[in-house]
Amino acid sequence: MARMKFICDAERCIECNGCVTACKAEHNIPWGVNRRRVVTLNDGVPGEKSISVACMHCSDAPCMAVCPVDCFYRTAEGVVLHDKDVCIGCGYCSYACPFGAPQFPTNGTFGLRGKMDKCTFCAGGPEANGSEAENEKYGRNRLAEGKLPACAEMCSTKALLGGDGDVVADILRTRVLQRGKGSEVWGWGTAYGKPAQGSKS
Amino acid sequence: MKAAAKFLIGALTVLALAACGERKQTSGGESPGRRGDAPPWTGTVGEAFIAPGWKVGDATSWDNHIRARAQGQNEYSRTSINP
Numbered sequence: 001m002a003r004m005k006f007i008c009d010a011e012r013c014i015e016c017n018g019c020v021t022a023c024k025a026e027h028n029i030p031w032g033v034n035r036r037r038v039v040t041l042n043d044g045v046p047g048e049k050s051i052s053v054a055c056m057h058c059s060d061a062p063c064m065a066v067c068p069v070d071c072f073y074r075t076a077e078g079v080v081l082h083d084k085d086v087c088i089g090c091g092y093c094s095y096a097c098p099f100g101a102p103q104f105p106t107n108g109t110f111g112l113r114g115k116m117d118k119c120t121f122c123a124g125g126p127e128a129n130g131s132e133a134e135n136e137k138y139g140r141n142r143l144a145e146g147k148l149p150a151c152a153e154m155c156s157t158k159a160l161l162g163g164d165g166d167v168v169a170d171i172l173r174t175r176v177l178q179r180g181k182g183s184e185v186w187g188w189g190t191a192y193g194k195p196a197q198g199s200k201s
Numbered sequence: 202m203k204a205a206a207k208f209l210i211g212a213l214t215v216l217a218l219a220a221c222g223e224r225k226q227t228s229g230g231e232s233p234g235r236r237g238d239a240p241p242w243t244g245t246v247g248e249a250f251i252a253p254g255w256k257v258g259d260a261t262s263w264d265n266h267i268r269a270r271a272q273g274q275n276e277y278s279r280t281s282i283n284p
Contacts, residue, residue, distance in 0.1 A: 001260075001264065002264050002267055002268065073238065075238060075240070075241075076240060077240075077241065081238065123241060124238075125238070126237070126238045128239065128246060129239050129241065129243060129244065129245045129246065130244075130245025130246040130247045130250070131246050141241070141245055143241035143267075144239075144241040144242075144243070144244055144245040145244075145245055145247075145250045145251050145252055146251055146252035146254070146255050146263060146266050146267065146270070147252050147270070148267065148270055148271060148274075152274065153273075153274075155274075158274050158276065161271075161274050162271075162274075163267060163268070163270070163271030163274070164267060164268050164271055167268055167271040167272065168271060168274070170275075171271075171272075171274060171275040171277075174275065174277050175277075178277070
């Protein structure tokens with residue numbers, strides 16, 4: 001069974017925001033909500049790096065662990081989804097998520113916080129696949145149409161890869177081997193620094 | 202003295218194994234009242250939008266189709282250059 005994952009190749013992302021636009025257009029995302037966004041480190045400095053970020057559909061998702069009404073569920077394909085009919089819009093998930101994936105639309109005259117909205121890996125929600133109710137609440141269900149997420153399929157440089165984790169990891173590995181660099185950009189070394197000469201750890 | 206040592210060892214064993222019986226804290230099982238979600242390989246209402254190349258209702262067919270489609274993101278497999 002496929003296990004769906006996203007990978008963004010920081011060596012290829014050109015910060016065009018095509019993925020953000022594709023997502024917003026595909027799912028009719030309201031103003032102020034971005035299920036996906038592009039983050040740039042050292043913006044404007046030569047050597048800047050960009051990466052497209054959305055829900056990473058974690059295997060042990062912190063949002064699922066903290067949700068007081070247990071509105072999250074994981075599909076057999078490893079996609080983390082939620083039920084908007086159960087969500088109370090408390091915002092716990094947004095504090096728990098390390099990627100800032102949960103979004104809250106402002107509803108009503110006084111901008112009250114609405115039900116949580118996040119990337120669905122284009123897999124909709126608990127409503128019938130492709131139904132009007134599902135489309136209205138969660139957007140289009142591309143997985144049930146035999147398609148991959150719009151953001152990944154629309155990416156012009158193919159920096160953003162989406163699909164079965166084994167397949168996308170293989171694609172990235174092939175690239176890294178071909179160009180001889182790229183694996184060091186994001187990961188342990190970036191987060192914790194490289195070990196200094198002669199140090200113990 | 203011996204009985205006290207035995208008691209102490211027993212107490213320490215119970216203490217050490219206490220964590221083994223800890224309740225799982227990750228959200229796993231189905232909640233009461235949660236609705237089920239149809240798997241993606243069952244297709245959608247709007248049949249016109251279904252991508253050709255797989256059989257609706259066949260999980261293996263959908264799985265193979267999605268894997269093949271994901272390879273469309275790999276330009277090394279789309280060109281004659283063999284990595």
